[in-house]
Amino acid sequence: MERSPHYDESIARIKQEHREGAPLAESREKISHLRQEMILDNAQCARLLTEFIDDNPAATVEQFKEYAQGTNLIIHPEITANFIANLSIDRNRTKRAITTLNKSKQAGEALFRWLVPDWDNTSNQDPITIEAYPLSVVAYLSDSDFHKVDTRTNVGGFYNDRLEYERKKFPWGKEEDSCPVIIVDRDTARPTTTEHEKGHAENKNFQKAVEHRAVWVRMKPQLKNLRIETGGDYQELLKNLMANALSNAKNELLADLKAQPNLWNKMQDLLQRGGVYDYFQHNYQLAPEIYDEMWENYSQILNRSFQAIDAIMGIYQHLGLEERGQLFRWVLAQFPIDEWPEELEKSGFSPEARALEKVGEDRYVLAKLADQEVKNGVWRPRFIDKKIEGSMFVASVLENPEEATQTWKNVDIADAAVDKLKGQLQANQIKPLWVFLDQYNQEIAGLIPTDEDGPQTPEE
Numbered sequence: 001m002e003r004s005p006h007y008d009e010s011i012a013r014i015k016q017e018h019r020e021g022a023p024l025a026e027s028r029e030k031i032s033h034l035r036q037e038m039i040l041d042n043a044q045c046a047r048l049l050t051e052f053i054d055d056n057p058a059a060t061v062e063q064f065k066e067y068a069q070g071t072n073l074i075i076h077p078e079i080t081a082n083f084i085a086n087l088s089i090d091r092n093r094t095k096r097a098i099t100t101l102n103k104s105k106q107a108g109e110a111l112f113r114w115l116v117p118d119w120d121n122t123s124n125q126d127p128i129t130i131e132a133y134p135l136s137v138v139a140y141l142s143d144s145d146f147h148k149v150d151t152r153t154n155v156g157g158f159y160n161d162r163l164e165y166e167r168k169k170f171p172w173g174k175e176e177d178s179c180p181v182i183i184v185d186r187d188t189a190r191p192t193t194t195e196h197e198k199g200h201a202e203n204k205n206f207q208k209a210v211e212h213r214a215v216w217v218r219m220k221p222q223l224k225n226l227r228i229e230t231g232g233d234y235q236e237l238l239k240n241l242m243a244n245a246l247s248n249a250k251n252e253l254l255a256d257l258k259a260q261p262n263l264w265n266k267m268q269d270l271l272q273r274g275g276v277y278d279y280f281q282h283n284y285q286l287a288p289e290i291y292d293e294m295w296e297n298y299s300q301i302l303n304r305s306f307q308a309i310d311a312i313m314g315i316y317q318h319l320g321l322e323e324r325g326q327l328f329r330w331v332l333a334q335f336p337i338d339e340w341p342e343e344l345e346k347s348g349f350s351p352e353a354r355a356l357e358k359v360g361e362d363r364y365v366l367a368k369l370a371d372q373e374v375k376n377g378v379w380r381p382r383f384i385d386k387k388i389e390g391s392m393f394v395a396s397v398l399e400n401p402e403e404a405t406q407t408w409k410n411v412d413i414a415d416a417a418v419d420k421l422k423g424q425l426q427a428n429q430i431k432p433l434w435v436f437l438d439q440y441n442q443e444i445a446g447l448i449p450t451d452e453d454g455p456q457t458p459e460e
Contacts (some may be wrong), residue, residue, distance in 0.1 A: 001065055001068065001069060001077040001078075001080055001081050002069070002074065003074055003075060003076075003077055004072045004073060004074045004075070006072070007034075007038055007075060007322065008018075009015075009035065010034050011031075014027055014030045014031055015027075017030075017125035025445050026204075029270075030118075030387045032056075032347070033348060033432050033434055035104060035346075035347050035348070035447070036347050036349065036352070036432045037431065038075050038426050039331055039334060039347055040327065040331065040431060042075050042076070042334060042335075043328075043329075043330030043334070044071075044073055044327060044330070044430050045071055045073040045074060045080060045328050046083065046206060046330045046333070047326070047330050048065075048067075048068075048071055048257070049068060049080075049083060049084060049087065050066065050087070050158075050202050052067055052092055052133045053087050053088075053135070054134055056136050057095070058093065061084060061085065061088050064087070064088065064427050065081070065084060067156045068080055068084060069328075074134070076268065077373075079209050079210055079213075079420050080209075081203060081207035082210075083206060083209040083273070086205040086206075086208050086209055088094070089137065090134075090136070090161075090179075090180050090201070090205060091134050091135060093179040093180065094134060094135060094136055094137055094179050094180060094315045095134075096132070097137050097179035097180065098132050098137060100128055100132075102280070102330035106410055108128060109127075111128065111139070111140075112127050112128040112141075115128075115139070115141070115145075115149050115183070116141070116145045116149060118148060118299050119145060119148070124204060125247060125414045126143070126261070127142070128140070128141060128145075129186065131194075133182070133198060133201075135180060135198070135201040135202065135205070135234075136179070136180040136181055136182045136197075136198070136201045137179055137180070137181045137182070137248065138181075138184065138197075138198075139181060139182070139184070139187060140185075140186035141183060141184070141186065141260070142185075142186065142187055143185050143186075143188050143208045144183045145388075146183065146184075146185035146186075146187075147185075149183055150183065152276055154269075154275075154276060155185075155276060156184065156185045156188055156189030156190055156193040157182060157183060157184040157185060157189050157193040157196070157197045158182070158197065159180070159181075159182050159197045159198075159200035159201055159204075160180065160181055160430065161168055161201075163205055163242055168338060177188075180201060180204075182194065182198065182201070182252045183199040184197065185446075192256075192259035193259075194261050195259035195333050196255050196256055196258065196259040197255070197260055197288075198258065198259030199254060199255030199256065199259060199329075200251065200255045202258065202368070203254055203255055203333070206321075206330075206333055207247075210333075210334070214329050214336070215333075215335055215336050216247055216250065216333065218335070218419045219281070222243065227285040228284065228286050228287060228290055229285070230284070234290075236291070238290070238294065241280070241283075241284060241294065242294060242297065242298065244279065245279040245280060245294075245298055246298070246301060246336070246337050246338055247281075247337070248277070248279050249270050249277070249279075249298075249337060250332075250336075250337040251301055252266060252269075252270060252277060253266060253267075253270075253306075253337075254329050254332060254333055255326075257326075257328065257329040257332075258326075258329060261313055261316070261317055261322075261325045262313075262317075263309070263310065263313070265304065267302070267306050268351075270302060271299055271302060271303075273295060278295075280294050280295060280298070295415060301337070302337075304341055305337050305338065305340040305341060307341075307346070308344055308350065309328075309332065309339050309340060310340040311342065311350070311353060312328070312349055312350060312353040313325060313328065314433050315353045315356045315357055316328065316353075317358060318349050318426060319359075319422065320426065321425060321426070322429075323429040323430065324429040324430070327429070327430060331349065334351060334421060347365065348432065348434070352432065352433055352434065352437075355437050356425075356433070357410075357438070359416050359418060359421060359422075359437075360438065361448060362414055362448055363411065363414035363415060363417075363418055363444075365448055366410050366411045366447060366448060367411055368409060369407050369448075370405075370407045370408050370411050373405055373407055373408070378405055379403070379404065379405045379408065381396060381398055381399075381400065381404065381408065382398070382399040382400055383396045383397065383399060384396070384397060384398075384399045385397075407449075410447040410448075413443070413444070413447060414444055414447055416442040417440055418440075418443040420443075421437070421439075421440040422438075424436040424439075
């Protein structure tokens with residue numbers, strides 16, 4: 001696979017412009033915007049590949065690669081190739097399992113009894129319902145059966161990439177016939193649970209593709225159930241434990257972003273000491289003072305990172321940028337969770353969100369000035385109801401717009417600029433939005449009177 005050439009062409013063009021005299025600040029801004037574009041394109045490539053396997057479950061690896069190359073979004077060919085290989089492996093394992101389940105009712109019963117060995121048939125419901133999904137078998141169990149598989153409380157589902165429990169082997173075939181599986185409590189799970197678990201399946205494949213870049217570490221099995229007492233030199237070891245915990249938290253947050261745009265509830269779960277997601281208490285045996293220190297550092301990092309992404313996601317939701325919000329999950333996947341605030345600032349996402357937050361502020365100021373003119377007797381507007389074209393609704397419009405003061409006319413100009421910008425934002429969510437924000441700022445520049453214009457009084 002090859003890197004799409006236009007990225008290097010853009011970098012070369014910016015460097016050439018700088019050599020020819022472009023100001024350093026201007027060149028740095030262009031590089032920042034290009035970096036944001038590349039991060040978004042990388043995210044879009046990852047999203048398109050997961051959608052492609054969903055829509056084309058029989059596609060070969062070569063067809064996968066051909067599709068990826070055709071998107072013109074390849075920045076890191078080796079990561080893209082690894083991601084495709086990982087998706088294909090899980091797709092093939094799942095496909096073999098679904099084929100086996102569809103061939104024989106006994107296979108489904110074997111899977112169920114493997115999951116719930118002490119099940120007794122006291123219900124009239126089917127004990128297990130299977131759903132086909134390219135990256136995993138999805139199995140729905142009753143509440144009582146689910147909690148025989150997963151004894152944790154407040155859990156409605158889980159994802160396991162191999163179904164390799166210590167107590168027994170996979171119910172049929174050889175070890176390589178095992179498959180990823182999502183188990184869901186069909187009685188009590190939230191509507192978003194299955195999508196959340198599918199997010200874990202996608203995360204795992206991306207995580208494996210980028211692990212050599214240290215942006216998303218995976219749990220080292222030898223660290224599990226480790227016992228650490230005070231008095232020893234454990235700094236490097238504790239650093240690894242923290243990295244594992246933060247990696248798990250990142251996995252949960254990004255899986256939740258696949259299912260819904262609001263992460264507040266998931267954050268509360270992650271920050272509950274002794275809760276389902278207390279990775280220090282469940283995975284290791286730490287001395288109390290070490291546990292307290294680790295938890296304090298962990299919660300500070302999570303809170304700081306959450307604040308950075310929550311500010312951005314809030315703006316996307318406010319402006320109805322649903323596609324950008326969905327893409328943002330793959331943006332965050334490219335950075336370690338403890339570096340989210342700095343990376344989002346450096347790559348332009350946080351500054352862009354702050355600029356989007358200000359959209360409409362000038363219109364609000366103008367509207368207040370226009371109302372003040374009415375109160376001061378500068379102008380008396382008259383309104384009439386006018387039917388909105390193509391709608392059953394009516395709108396209140398000025399009867400005498402030609403007599404309006406410049407401030408009132410400027411309100412209309414600002415309204416038109418805001419409406420135009422919102423349309424552009426909706427149509428271009430997968431790209432950096434700076435070019436449209438710059439156009440908007442140019443259109444509203446000078447609409448609000450400055451101190452140099454003098455006071456806006458009736459005498460004027």
